[in-house]
Amino acid sequence: MIVDLRSDTVTRPTAAMLEAMTSADVGDDVYGEDPSVNALEAEAAALFGKEAAVFTPTGSMANQIGLQLLVRPGDELLCDVKAHVVNFEMGAAAALGGISSRTWTSANGRLDTALVEPMINRPHPYSTTTRAIAVENTHNMGGGTVQPIEELRALRALADAHDLGLHLDGARIWNAHAASGVPLSEYGALFDTVSVCLSKGLGAPVGSLLIADAERIERARVIRKRLGGGMRQAGFLAAAGRYALANNIERLADDHVRARHLARSLEPFGVCEAAQVETNIVLLRVRDIAQVARAAAEQGVLVSVLGPDWGRMVTHLDVDDAGIEHAVKVLGTLVR
Helix, strand or coil: CCEECCCHHHCCCCHHHHHHHHCCCCCCCCCCCCHHHHHHHHHHHHHCCCCEEEEECCHHHHHHHHHHHHCCCCCEEEEECCCHHHHCCCCHHHHHHCCEEEEECCCCCCCCHHHHHHHCCCCECCECCEEEEEEECCECCCCCECCCHHHHHHHHHHHHHCCCEEEEEECCHHHHHHHHCCCHHHHHHHCCEEEEECCCCCCCCCCEEEEECHHHHHHHHHHHHHCCCCCCCCHHHHHHHHHHHHHCCCCHHHHHHHHHHHHHHHHHHCCCCHHHCCCCEEEEECCCHHHHHHHHHHCCEECEECCCCEEEEECCCCCCHHHHHHHHHHHHHHHC
16 A cells, blocks of 8 residues: 655546547647636636626635735845745746845744734835745645734735735645635625646646736736747646646545544654644654654655655545544554
8 A cells, every 4th residue: 555645736536527628529729729727717716796807727826926916027026935936836936036135933834914014115216025925725834824804904905005916826825715615705895916736736737827917917827928828728737727726626625634533643753743634734843753654655655855853744535534534554653
């Protein structure tokens, strides 16, 4: 048995998803003629109460397009110190968008608007002007943290007071929605640009979307093409995304239950805190975790190593109850 808990990106399409892909109606998306892509974009935009969306091959591309729509070259983005957009996107904001960035430090990635407000730079000839704020929900490196809706509302009010844009890195917004019950449309109403991923918990093989108003999405298509993201018969991929939206959002609650069970089972060994598990991510604190990970892999359990003494496990649709029990047995023995 192989239990791959490294990430929810490792999922593979189900037979039903593959059938949807092979039967997709396709055209040339750069010409705007792929009916499956057009349908996916319309359906995703409607979920978030927005006017339009654009399909991208990756979440990083969707994020970077969103940031470029909100921040001009030479101006500034504010975000959490462990945010994906400044840690895991290869410096794209600066390298491709000319965007400066500054970060705040939070507890487990949880937004605290009081930390953000004093960082805002108004236009001035001797300082970089703040133009936008990015929030990650759920917060990956925070351990799948769900951002409190009250803080997001406060951030929206702050952004409006300072005429700032707000970008939501919603790669796992589906998990936040499933855990909190907050409607996707409410999240959409609070942000100017929203990126969402289809290839994590929703199980599609590839693809993300940037969602915004119609004017911004028209500009987004230009940036997407400039970045090399113009695809042709992309409807085969979009069909997987449409299947994921229709079938795989509600089942995310199962992943959350399994993550909590995994954390509770390992907590007695002092390697994780079950109370911190809000969605499908469990952070591990283990001395010499690389050695533990190697030993676990030999017994069919794969975990991510993120540092010398910490790692991550992520539950997803390809890990069932039996897989979780096997992981508990293997890891429990190794860290006992």
